Amino acid sequence: MTMGSMHTLELAGRRFTITRASAEDLLAIVALLADDVLGRDREGAGMATYERAFHQIDQDENQLLVAVRDADDRVVATMQLTLIPSLSRAGATRLQIEAVRVAESTRGSGLGTALFRWAHEWGREHGATLAQLTTDSSRTDAHRFYDRLGYLPSHVGFKLPL
């Protein structure tokens, strides 16, 4: 899936660009995933494992792995967007948002909010009528963030290792 063009965000004097992640961004994205209170215990795999996963995502036309860069070209945020066609809710295509991380260095810049608004627009452009995500019950700051964006915490998210 192509992104049309890169998108630029100007926020409080700081400039960020939203891009489709490339293989060169992988190390920086995995570092963002690991620099997290829950992620640090989960992200211990070797790079070959992440490279394999990256290629699977990259080849799936319903997936978009996002890398956000700051003015110094550092990757400072990431999210994975998945388009899921479905029958329920009157044949709704769902925009699923996973693996959201924003670097500490950009907190308070408004980047998180701007990135989600951009993601919702991207979803609408691709036919999605519902955005959905889950977040760990312990991430109370994230719950407030999603509440401010208009999300409703209507569901319980269950997980089972296979």
Add this chain to the structure above:
Amino acid sequence: MTMGSMHTLELAGRRFTITRASAEDLLAIVALLADDVLGRDREGAGMATYERAFHQIDQDENQLLVAVRDADDRVVATMQLTLIPSLSRAGATRLQIEAVRVAESTRGSGLGTALFRWAHEWGREHGATLAQLTTDSSRTDAHRFYDRLGYLPSHVGFKLPL
């Protein structure tokens, strides 16, 4: 995505077959989705809308729409399985389960449990290491069902109409 072969379940003297849904099953599946305390207010679209959604699902090789038939060849259960490759959790492929419905006529037969066990096995065969689903907070019977299957209600599920 092909299913290899159909799978047969023998449960308390009743026989069910698990199949990949075809266009001919669509009306029965939509009827199952609508015959539900939450679904009855959501599933008002015309069949053309559902047909369009069905073809999108059917053409996506990471999707499997399941139709379960009883011995009389009636569709008595459905679920949608989605394989989502991801970087997080050490490059885990996720098995997402959506739009699960089991007809009233088969409740108590053990079909729901057997169907989920089959779905987990299908996920493992396709490389998934984590199953995930969300269910409306009001579906307390479903919460107990997932708890018995070993799922943990570790996440909050947020939704936003786009």
